[in-house]
Amino acid sequence: MTEQPHTDRPGKVAVVVLGMHRSGTSSLAGMLDGLGCRGPATLMPASDTNAAGYYESLPVFRLNDAILTALGSRWDDWRPLRPDVHLSPRLAEFHDKARAVVEAEYGDGSLIYLKDPRISLLLPFWRGVLRDAGYRCVYLHTHRSPSEIGASLQRRDDIDPGLSLLAWLSQVLQAERHSRGEVRHFTSYEALLRDPAAVAAAAEAAFGFPWPRPAEAGAGRVNRALRHHDAGAQAVLEDSRVPGLIRQTLEILERWAATGEQADDHARLDDIATAFDEAEGLFAGAMQALRARSAQLAPARAREETLKTEKAALETRLTQATKDKAMLDEHLTQITQARDEALRDRDAARQAQAEAEAHQARQLQELDMLTDRLIDRDAALAAIRRDTLAMTNRATQLEQQNARLKAEQQQRSAGAEATRQQLDQTRKEVEALRRQLDDQRQEFLSSTSWRVSAPVRVLGRLVRRR
Numbered sequence: 001m002t003e004q005p006h007t008d009r010p011g012k013v014a015v016v017v018l019g020m021h022r023s024g025t026s027s028l029a030g031m032l033d034g035l036g037c038r039g040p041a042t043l044m045p046a047s048d049t050n051a052a053g054y055y056e057s058l059p060v061f062r063l064n065d066a067i068l069t070a071l072g073s074r075w076d077d078w079r080p081l082r083p084d085v086h087l088s089p090r091l092a093e094f095h096d097k098a099r100a101v102v103e104a105e106y107g108d109g110s111l112i113y114l115k116d117p118r119i120s121l122l123l124p125f126w127r128g129v130l131r132d133a134g135y136r137c138v139y140l141h142t143h144r145s146p147s148e149i150g151a152s153l154q155r156r157d158d159i160d161p162g163l164s165l166l167a168w169l170s171q172v173l174q175a176e177r178h179s180r181g182e183v184r185h186f187t188s189y190e191a192l193l194r195d196p197a198a199v200a201a202a203a204e205a206a207f208g209f210p211w212p213r214p215a216e217a218g219a220g221r222v223n224r225a226l227r228h229h230d231a232g233a234q235a236v237l238e239d240s241r242v243p244g245l246i247r248q249t250l251e252i253l254e255r256w257a258a259t260g261e262q263a264d265d266h267a268r269l270d271d272i273a274t275a276f277d278e279a280e281g282l283f284a285g286a287m288q289a290l291r292a293r294s295a296q297l298a299p300a301r302a303r304e305e306t307l308k309t310e311k312a313a314l315e316t317r318l319t320q321a322t323k324d325k326a327m328l329d330e331h332l333t334q335i336t337q338a339r340d341e342a343l344r345d346r347d348a349a350r351q352a353q354a355e356a357e358a359h360q361a362r363q364l365q366e367l368d369m370l371t372d373r374l375i376d377r378d379a380a381l382a383a384i385r386r387d388t389l390a391m392t393n394r395a396t397q398l399e400q401q402n403a404r405l406k407a408e409q410q411q412r413s414a415g416a417e418a419t420r421q422q423l424d425q426t427r428k429e430v431e432a433l434r435r436q437l438d439d440q441r442q443e444f445l446s447s448t449s450w451r452v453s454a455p456v457r458v459l460g461r462l463v464r465r466r
Contacts, residue, residue, distance in 0.1 A: 011110075012134050012135045013135060013138060014112050015037055015111070017142070018119065018140065019141060020172060021153065022156075023144040024189030026115070027193075027196075027222050027223070028192060031196055031218040031222055033113070034218040034221035035215070036212025038111060040114075041057075043057070057101070057105050057114075060114070063097060064119065068118060075117065076159060076163070081122075098125070098126070099129055112135070114130070121174060123175060137182065138184065138207045139184035140184070141184060142186075143172055143257070144233075145235070146169075149168055150164035168246070173249065177269070183208070184261070188257040191258075193222070197215040237254070388437060395437070398426060398429060398433070402426050405422070
């Protein structure tokens with residue numbers, strides 16, 4: 001690490017995150033964002049394999065892909081680029097585009113972070129772009145167990161773990177060589193997950209300027225639950241099946257992350273890079289043939305991916321259809337239950353109607369009976385009226401006769417015994433008739449049927465007339 005003098009006005013600084021794909025560069029960039037460094041305006045959206053987000057500029061990602069394509073390479077290429085490729089006129093056309101991207105993404109930001117794993121391959125190019133934009137670059141390296149990276153890339157991109165090991169070694173060596181002599185700090189994905197605040201504090205000390213926010217603010221952005229493959233660096237170092245160049249490089253990076261960079265290790269890393277370059281010449285032809293064969297198989301793989309996509313879509317449709325069927329079955333069950341309930345209500349209503357009609361028939365029958373009884377009662381009352389009238393006429397006649405007899409008696413001057421007896425007898429008959437008439441009238445007037453049944457008698461007459 002090269003020490004930088006402190007100044008009252010540090011100027012603009014770009015923190016460049018360096019590391020292989022799936023090495024925790026997104027978590028490291030998220031920590032920098034939490035510490036107050038300015039991130040890009042156009043962030044790459046999160047995905048299923050990186051739910052917390054990439055903290056990566058989408059235009060920078062697209063530009064880097066275009067540059068690698070122009071150089072005949074790609075993001076997972078294990079073959080190192082030429083060390084002086086950034087001096088090629090072929091890259092001149094990308095320089096102005098990159099400068100415009102930096103200005104559009106970061107504006108007037110004075111402390112920014114730049115993160116894209118492809119920058120490990122293109123570091124000399126981006127250093128020139130950032131310096132032209134007025135930024136002093138500091139570099140934050142991170143690494144992760146190559147076995148974990150291989151498992152992650154195999155799961156995400158179906159890349160053979162052996163090729164992932166080669167890409168890991170190539171890219172960490174290029175990132176180290178191109179940043180050597182600059183202000184930089186080395187950490188690891190394991191250290192970041194274990195204590196992100198300590199990583200933030202150590203980087204602050206190495207870079208020589210304070211973060212705008214406390215280390216805890218950056219630590220809060222690191223999600224420790226995102227680690228899906230747990231095969232730590234120590235397991236790789238102890239695995240004799242892992243190539244020696246990879247284990248030696250990992251041992252140096254682990255030691256630098258723990259205790260700081262050691263200049264004595266630079267020569268060892270150069271030797272490893274030289275050995276790797278020489279080994280690359282042994283099987284480059286075979287790998288080239290393998291790539292050609294892979295390109296031939298690309299249409300079949302594309303067709304396979306299309307079929308997988310179509311299968312997934314059909315499975316999704318089937319799942320939706322199954323859910324729709326279940327909903328329809330449930331709806332049908334509800335309709336059936338409602339229908340059965342309606343039928344039960346209808347049957348109950350019919351039964352109630354039948355009972356009401358039967359009750360009405362019984363009431364009509366009782367009404368007919370009452371009407372007949374009232375008619376009989378009316379006939380009896382009519383007979384009583386006739387009898388009463390006859391008795392009244394008879395009483396009148398007797399009274400007239402009595403009066404006549406009294407007159408005759410007065411005329412005969414209180415006469416004979418026979419006449420008195422006849423008068424007494426007549427009087428008794430009249431009184432008896434009067435009592436009998438009074439009793440029948442009282443009985444008739446006090447009768448409940450006479451008072452209450454008057455409306456019924458009228459209804460009965462109406463029913464009989466109909």
